[in-house]
Amino acid sequence: MYIFDPVMTELDIELCKLHKIEIIAENEDGKRLAEKPTLFYMPHCGRGLYSNTLSANWNEKHLPNVTIIGNRFDMYVGSQLEKDLKRECPYLLPAVDILDVVLFPKEFDNNQIFSDLSIQTFPKETIDKLEPEFWLSVPKDAV
Numbered sequence: 001m002y003i004f005d006p007v008m009t010e011l012d013i014e015l016c017k018l019h020k021i022e023i024i025a026e027n028e029d030g031k032r033l034a035e036k037p038t039l040f041y042m043p044h045c046g047r048g049l050y051s052n053t054l055s056a057n058w059n060e061k062h063l064p065n066v067t068i069i070g071n072r073f074d075m076y077v078g079s080q081l082e083k084d085l086k087r088e089c090p091y092l093l094p095a096v097d098i099l100d101v102v103l104f105p106k107e108f109d110n111n112q113i114f115s116d117l118s119i120q121t122f123p124k125e126t127i128d129k130l131e132p133e134f135w136l137s138v139p140k141d142a143v
Contacts, residue, residue, distance in 0.1 A: 004028065031056040034065035042070035043117055051089035058091060059135060064124040072101060072118045090138045098126050 003016055004024035016023055024032075030045075030052035032038070040053055050070060057063050077085065077096050085093055102119040 002032075033057060034062050037065050038067065040066065040068045040070070042068055045070055047071075047076045047085075047089040047092060051091040054091035054095050055138075058138065060127050060130070063122045064127050066122055068120045069117065070120065071116045072103075073099060073120065074101070075116050094134065094137045095122075098122055098130065100126070 001021045002024050003021050004027065005012065006027060008016075008023070013023060015021075030040075030042070030049040032040075032053065034040075034057050042050065042053070050068065050073065053066065053068065054063075057066050073092050073096050076089070076092055082093070100121045100123050102121075104117050104119075
């Protein structure tokens with residue numbers, strides 16, 4: 001298990017070491033490659049960070065390994081200008097069309113801490129059906 005949080009305290013670091021959680025030494029800006037099934041716990045992150053995680057895994061081999069607990073991507077896509085999304089977080093737009101989303105149960109939403117959080121996966125069955133052009137839907141210079 002690995003962790004990175006830019007605001008970790010000394011106590012956080014001690015707890016991680018105690019539980020044998022390896023601390024990622026430098027900020028990867030979310031661009032961690034998922035070589036095997038990987039859970040990215042990213043509650044309430046900025047949309048650019050989600051896009052960075054997608055960009056690092058934007059192919060048929062790695063994307064099915066990605067599971068994100070975080071804000072629902074469709075909330076960004078439905079509420080913001082497409083031109084801004086294409087410029088600032090280009091991978092969110094095409095990702096919305098291939099996601100499988102499981103919402104957190106409503107009983108966890110009493111105080112809005114879990115509002116908009118969901119478990120988002122990229123099922124292999126869906127990925128396998130995509131045309132090769134899909135992977136080119138985001139220009140390489142957008143990374």
